[in-house]
Amino acid sequence: MRIDLNSDLGESFGRWELGDDKTLLSVVTSANVACGFHAGDPSTLRRTTAEAAARGVAIGGHVAYRDLAGFGRRFMEVPPAELTDEVLYQLGALSVFARLNGQGLRYVKPHGALYNAIVHHEEQATAVVEAVRAFDPALPVLGLPGSRFLEKAEEAGLPTYREAFADRAYTPEGTLVSRREAGSVLHEPDAIATRCLRIARGEPITAIDGTEILVEADSLCVHGDGPGAVDIARAVAERLRAEGITVAPFTAA
Structure with a gap:
C-alpha cells in the first residue's frame, strides 16, 4: 500500500510569516503552494518551490479566490469566465x-x-477544470472524493486523485465540517495518525456525529498553518511507515 502526504505551504506574505515550511518539506511528499491570491508573495513562492524541488517534494498549484484579507476562506460569487482566468x-x-x-x-x-x-457548485467546478485543461490537459487535479470538481475533471480527461484531511472533522456525508463549528479541526497527533492509518488501509473512520464513514484517498492533507502542523505531519508519516505503508507523491504512482 502507498499514500501521499501533502501540506498547504508558501502562505507567508511580506513580513508576515505563517507556518514552518522548511521543516514540513522534510516530512511531506507533496506541497500545495499558494499562488498569491489567498497568500504568498513572489519571493515566498520562489523560496518554497526551491526548497520543495531540492527535497524531491512534488509541487502543486494551490489556487484560490482572490481574497488575501480572508485567506481565501470566504465564498465569492465569481463569474465563471473570470474564475477560469484567475486560476x-x-x-x-x-x-x-x-x-x-x-x-x-x-x-x-x-x-x-x-x-x-x-464540491457542489457546478459552474465554479467547471470553471476551475477549464482553467486546468487550458493550462495543461495532462495536469492532475486533487480534490474531495465525490465532488463535482473531480467529476467534471474526469469528464474533461484530466487525471484525478482523491484527498482526505488528516486534521479536519468529517460530516456523515463525507464532507468537511465547517471551521465555524466546534470540533472541526483536530489537534492530537497520535489520534490523527491512527485515523490516517485507517484511511490508508481503506477502513472506516468516525464522523463528527459518531457514525462510521469510508473516506477513500490517494493523498492525506496536513494543514501547514496550524501550530501543531509539524508534530502532526511527523506522527502521520512515522505511523504509516511503521505499518509498512509507502509514503510517496501520488503523481509518481
Whole structure:
C-alpha cells in the first residue's frame, strides 16, 4: 500500500510569516503552494518551490479566490469566465518559479472556500477544470472524493486523485465540517495518525456525529498553518511507515 502526504505551504506574505515550511518539506511528499491570491508573495513562492524541488517534494498549484484579507476562506460569487482566468493567472505565476527550480507543476489543488464550493457548485467546478485543461490537459487535479470538481475533471480527461484531511472533522456525508463549528479541526497527533492509518488501509473512520464513514484517498492533507502542523505531519508519516505503508507523491504512482 502507498499514500501521499501533502501540506498547504508558501502562505507567508511580506513580513508576515505563517507556518514552518522548511521543516514540513522534510516530512511531506507533496506541497500545495499558494499562488498569491489567498497568500504568498513572489519571493515566498520562489523560496518554497526551491526548497520543495531540492527535497524531491512534488509541487502543486494551490489556487484560490482572490481574497488575501480572508485567506481565501470566504465564498465569492465569481463569474465563471473570470474564475477560469484567475486560476490560469495563478498557475502561470507559480509555474515560472517551479520551472526555475527544475520541476514544473505536478498537480492542482484548490484552496479553502473554493475547494469547498466546487464540491457542489457546478459552474465554479467547471470553471476551475477549464482553467486546468487550458493550462495543461495532462495536469492532475486533487480534490474531495465525490465532488463535482473531480467529476467534471474526469469528464474533461484530466487525471484525478482523491484527498482526505488528516486534521479536519468529517460530516456523515463525507464532507468537511465547517471551521465555524466546534470540533472541526483536530489537534492530537497520535489520534490523527491512527485515523490516517485507517484511511490508508481503506477502513472506516468516525464522523463528527459518531457514525462510521469510508473516506477513500490517494493523498492525506496536513494543514501547514496550524501550530501543531509539524508534530502532526511527523506522527502521520512515522505511523504509516511503521505499518509498512509507502509514503510517496501520488503523481509518481
